[in-house]
Amino acid sequence: MAMEEFQVAIHQGNLSDAISVVQAKPLQYFSDTPLNVAVVGEPGSGKSSFVNSMLGKRAGEPGAAETGIQATTAMAKDYRHPTVPQLILWDLPGKEDAAFGSRVEQVDLNRFDFFIIVGYQRFRTVHADLVHEIQAMGKRFYFVRAKTDLDLEASRRRQPTGCDEEKVLQRIKEDCVTCLLNEGVIDPQVFLVSNWDPQSFDFPLLWEKLQSDFLWLKRQAFIVRLPSLSAPVLERKVAALKRKILLKVLFSGLLALLPVPGFSFVAAMFFFVRFRSQCYREFGLDDQSLTALARDIGKPVAALHAVMKSRPLMPLILWRLPDLVGAVLMLVEYCSWNRYPYAGSLLSGGVSLFTTYYMLQRCVVAVANDTQNVLSKALEKTTV
Template sequence: MATEEFQVAVHQAKLSDAISVVQAKPLQYFSDRPLNIAVVGEPGSGKSSFVNSMIGKRAGEPGAAETGIQTTTVKAKDYQHPTLPQVILWDLPGREDSAFASRIEQVDLNRFDFFIIVGYQRFRTVHTDLVHEIRAMGKRFYFVRAKIDLDLEASQRRQPSGCDEKKVLQRIKDDCVMGLLNESVIDPQVFLVSNWDSQSFDFPLLWEKLRSDLLQLKKQAFVFSLPSLSTPVLERKTDAVKKKIPLIVLYCALLALLPVPGFSFVAAMFFFVRFRSQCYREFGLDDPPLTALARDIGKPVASLHAVMKSRSLMPLILWRLPDLVGAVLILVEYCWWNRYPYAGSLVSGVISVFTSYYMLQGCLAAVAKDTQNVLSKALEKMSV
């Protein structure tokens, strides 16, 4: 299984091998992967009716989504697709529904693998906001313009003898496409549908597109799940490295007892850099593995360094600011009290115990998080 192979490679600090495990799998390998599709949009856009059309149900039938003139969807509800394997459609509460805001479930969109934005009438701000959220997660979507039959009926009433159906449909699609292009969406996928007739307008094209994209979407969903799958592996590695921290803290404290102003900071810096380098080796973030990973994914190694927060020394400097207290006491005892700086050395040692412990703990947690960040960055190319 790719999951186990991926986790083993992460445990062995071979991030390049972890990525290769996924790259080597053919699309058909992901056919049994679940795909959670979120149907989102403004209230009243026809999301629930669209879900019913997708699963082949009519309103009121057992297992159908609840529909109505007023807002009916206040909680996310899942519907298993009857023919597409392992595909689950989620009917989500509408956006911008202030009248029902207090009882509408707040849904984390990160839970879902793919999105279908359902709109009605013009391209609106709510659609823009959804596009931004989805793209920020690096995920894909289709835009469905629903209730197209009602638009045609309205056009025919306005122009009983001069209504050109093709021009009306093209004008509506152009409005949607232009709205998406204005948000820098490349190759926007727009479908005009009637929720009451899944054989008319663009519904057949939507089905064809979804079927053709299905395996790629499932692979993308698997790729997005990989950083979280590494969490238990990284936690075990973190627990193993934690056992080394008390001894390092002891060394820092003993050296901080020396009556030399600023020596506590120098010693802490030395041990911190050594500890961080050791963490990088344990997690596969030192230079040789990162260079190999960057080469394999065709990205500069600087792009991987950019997502590693643990490379910054500024947090270390801030953590060691309390060392100034011990240094000042040592200087005061030397220069003004004319005696051996027992108090200053003791204070310096005590401060070093606490600052060194939390500094090293923070470093270890940051390196573990950086491993997930690097994996996510390396997997970006496969999720497009």
């Protein structure tokens, strides 16, 4: 199983193998992976009616989404497709709905694998915002122009005798494509539909396109989840490393008792840097491992380093500043009181015990978090 092989590679600290295990699997391997598709757009655009058309249901039937003239969706609701159980459609509240700020804001769009943006009449700012948000997550979408039958009816009223329906439809689609291109979308997928007649316009083409992309989208969804799926393995590694901290902390505290002003700071930073290097090797974030990973995914090592929050040393140096209190007291005892710096040594040892324990604990957690950050960065090439 790819998941077991992936977790074994993560446990061994081999991120390159962890990613290649999944990427090497054929598309058919992901056939049982669920695909969560969020249907989004402004209120009243026909999202719920679109969901019903995708499900093959009419409004009011058991299992159908609630529809109405006014916005009816107040919270996200999922609908499993009756013939394609791995396809789960989510009917989300309108982006501009008054309820959006208070209730829908809690819906995390990151949990959805794919998006269908539903609009009508014209391309709006809300659509552009959704496009940017979806692309920022490295995910994909279709743009559906709903209520196309109403657009045609309006055109016939304006031109009762000279209405060219094909040109009207072409103009609507070209306008949508142009707007999406202006928002930086590469190869925009636009479909004109009527929710009342799923057999007309581009609805059959939309379903055909979704079916052709289905396995690829499910593979993408699986890969996007990999960083979070690594969490149990990383938690076990964190627990194992934390158990090794106590001995290092005690040794650092004993060294800090030596009556040499500033020695506790130097010794603690030395042991910390060594411990962090050990953590990097355990989690596969050392320079050699990152170089191999960068080569395999075709990214510069600097791009992986950039997402690692544990690399800067300055915050850690600031945490060691309390060591200076013990150093100053030692100097005072040496120079002013002309005696052995008992108080300074004891203070230095106590401070070192506390700060070293805290720093090493934070280091382990930070490196584990960096492992997930690096995985997410490495997988961007696959998911964009």
